[in-house]
Amino acid sequence: MSLRTHNRHGLLTVHIPPELVPSILQHISPTPPSPLPGPAFIDRSWQQYRHDLRAFIQCALVCRTWCTFTREIMLHTLIVPWLDESILQLCSILRQFGSYSRVMIIFTIDAGDSVRLNRNDFCVALDGCFSSMPQMPKVEIYGAMDRIFGYSLPAEVGRFDLLSLRSLKLAGSVGHSGKSLLDALGRVAPFLETLEIMYFETWPFDHSLPTSLGKLHSLILHCTYLSVPGVIDLLRGPDEDGNSGQVLQKLVIIPGRLQSIPPPDITPLLTFDSTGERLRFLMIHALDPCRSLECCPALETFVYVSPTSSNIFPFLPRTLRRLAISVMLLSPSNRFVAYISSENARNLLHLAVALKHDADLAFTTTSELFISVTEACKDAGVSLTWMVPGMLGLGLEGWDDVTELFQTVQSLPRARLKLI
Template sequence: MALGTDDSRWSPTVHIPPELIPSILQHISPTSSFPSLLSRQVFTDGSWQQYRHDLRAFVQFALVCQTWTTFTREIMFHTLIIPWLDESILQLCSVLRQFGSYSRAMIIFTMDTSGPMRLLNRNDFCVALKGCFPSMPQIKKVEIYDTTDKIFAHSIPTQVGCFEFPSVCSLKLSGSVGRGRKSLLHALGHGAAFLETLEIMYLETWPSDYKLPTRLGKLRSLILQCTYLSVPGVIDLLRGPDEDASSRSLRKLVIIPSHHQTIPPDITPLLTFDSTGDRLQFLMIHRLDPCRSLACCPSLETFIYVSPTSSNIFPFLPRTLRRLAISATLLSPLDRFVVYISSERAQNLEQLAVALKHDAYLALTTTSEPFVSVTKACKDAGVTLTWIVPGALGLGLERWDDVTELFQTVQSLPRARLKLT
C-alpha cells in the first residue's frame, strides 16, 4: 500500500524494518532489568512478582501484528521464572509444548508459601518440571535456588528426580544444604558432558567419593561460592568417571570457601591436578593463600583477591595479567606496589580495582598521601584505576561485568554496589 493513503486499515508498524523490531522490544521489555542482574534478594523481597506483572503487560505488544508476535515470543519465553510448588507450572508445561523452542533460561526458587497462591505437592511439581525440559530444545541455562535438595531428594521417585539437560551450557545450584546428600549433584546428570559453566553455592558439606557418570569435558568456568571446600572432592568432580581423563578446558576458577570452614585448605593440589593452573586465565579466591595459588597459575589474565592480607603477592603476579582486583591492605607498604606497577612484570596490566573499607574510604575522601601516590603511579603506567567503596553508587567498572555478583558475595564488601558503564 502506498504511503499517504487514507485507508484506515493501514498500520504504520507493518512498515518498520524487521531488523529494528527486536531493538524496540528489548528496550521496553522486563527481561533487561531482571534476569540479567539476579540476586538472592530478588526471590525474598517479592521482586519476581513485579517481573511477572511487567511480563504480562508486555504481552500486549504481541497483538500489534504477526511480525511483532514472533519477536515478542522470543522475549516472553526466553527466561522462565518458576517458584517452588507454584501451580502455574502446569499451565507452563502445556504452553511450552508449542512455544518451548523460544526458551533459553529457567530459574527455580523457593517462594514465600504463606501467600494466596495455589500450590502443588512436591511429586506433582517435579513431574511437571520434568515435563518442561523435553519441550525446550534450545535451553542453555538453569538456575536452582534453595530447592536443589527438594527437587533431587531421595524421597522422590527415581524416574522423577532424574532430569536430562542435554542442551544446558550453564547450571547454577544454590541452596543451604548441610546433609551432604549425593543426590544434590545428580542435577549434573546427563548434561555434564555439555556444561560450560557450573556454579555451586551454599553447599556446606561436600559429598565424599562422588563421581559424575559423565566427564565435564567442556567445562570452562567453575564457581564455588560460600561452599565447603573439599579439594579431593573437587578433583574427583573434574576427573569424572575415568581416572585417566579430566576437564582440560577449564579457564575460569572462583573459590569462596564457606565461613563454617574456619581453616580453608590448601588448593595447590587442585591447581596442579592435570596442570589445571597452567591453563587458567581467570582466578578469584577468598581467604586462601594467594602466593601459593599464583605460583601455580603462570598464564592468568584476571586475578581477584580482595581479602585483607599482609602477604606480598606482587612478585608472584604473572606477566600475562591484564586485570587485577585487590584489597587496600595490599597497598601497604606503598613502595612495593609502586615498584610493581612500574616494572616490566606489570607491562600488560590494563585495569586495577582496589577494594576499600569504610575507614579507608574516609582516608580516600581526605586525599591522603598514600592514595594520591597510588593514583599517580597508575596514571604513569597507563593503568585504569577504580576504587571499590562499600555502599557507593556510580562506580564505572568497564568490562568487569563477569565478577559483579562475585564482588557482592565476598564478605569484605558486604554492601558493595557496582554500576557498570
C-alpha cells in the first residue's frame, strides 16, 4: 500500500493510516526522568520534561484523531512533583478527562526557582485529582510520605479515597508519620492487589493496618528493613484470627543495607497460614535459599542472584518454570547438569544467569562451565540468558516483571541485558 497521494493542487502528500497514529505518538512521546535510585528529581530534568511535554501536546493540533490519541497517551501516566503549582492545572484538566488516567507518580523535587504551593493547598488539589480519576489502578509515591501523611495535616485534607486503586508503590522514608501512613494505607487495603515498599530503613511494624489486605496477590519489600514478625502482622491485619496470606502469590524480599548480619530467617513468614505453599513467585536476596525453598513446593518462578555456593538444586520444586541464579551456583557444573537433565526440571523453560562484571562474560564464555551449561540447556530445551552489566542486548526475554528488581540487585541498567 502506497502512502503517497497528490492533492488537488498536484502537490505530493503523505497519508498516514489511522491505525498507525497511536504507534507514532507513543514513539515521540516524552519519557519522564526516573525517580530511582535517588528519592529526588533534579529540577532541570523535570523542567526539560515539561518542555518536551508541551511540544508533544502540539501534536494534538493536527486533527481530531490525533487530539484523541495524544490525550490518551499524555494522561495515562501523570507525573506530579511535590508542591509544584502545575497540579492546579492538572486538577482542572482531570475534571473533564480524568477517565483516561491510570497511573500517578508523586515525587520530591529540588525546588530551584519554581513556584511552590503550601502543603495544605497541594493536598487539596491532589485530593481533587484523585476524585476525578475513577479508573486509576496504580499510585507511586517517591520520598514524599512524611510530607503527605504527616501529623500536622488537617483531618479534612488528604484522606484520599482511592476505591479503584489496585497497586501502590511507596519509596522513601517514613519517619514519625508511620501511623498516619498506615491509616491511609488501610483505606485502600481491601482493594490492593500489589503493594511495593522500597528504600525504607524503618517501617511502622509497631502499628497494624486498620483493614486487612484481603486481595493482596503481590508483596515486594525492596531494599527495606525486614521485620519478619512485622510482615506477618501486615498480612494478618487487625484481626488475630484473620489473614490475607491465603491469596498471596508473589513475594519479593530484598533486605535493606542496614539489615542485621546474619540475615533474618523468613521461614516463619513462609509457614504463616501456609503462605509459602501458595506462592508461585519468590525472589529473595542475601537470605538462605534452601530453607526458603523447602517451604514453597509450588513455585513457578524463583530468583536468587546473590553470590553463594549453596547447592539449591535438590530443593527446587518440580513446578518451576523460570529460574534466575548467580553464576556462582553453577560451579561445579555437574550439579546443575544433573538437575536440568532430571525429572525435577521437566517444567523448566527459562534460565537466567547473573554475572557481576563485564569481565565475567569473557571468562565464562571460554570456560568449561559455559560450554557444559549451554549444552545442557540446549539438550533440555531450556532458554538460557546471561545477564551482563553494561552490555547492549535484546532485553531479558520472559522476565519483564522483574527487570527493575534485577537492576537493583545486580546494578543492571534497564534494557541492557544480553540474550544468548
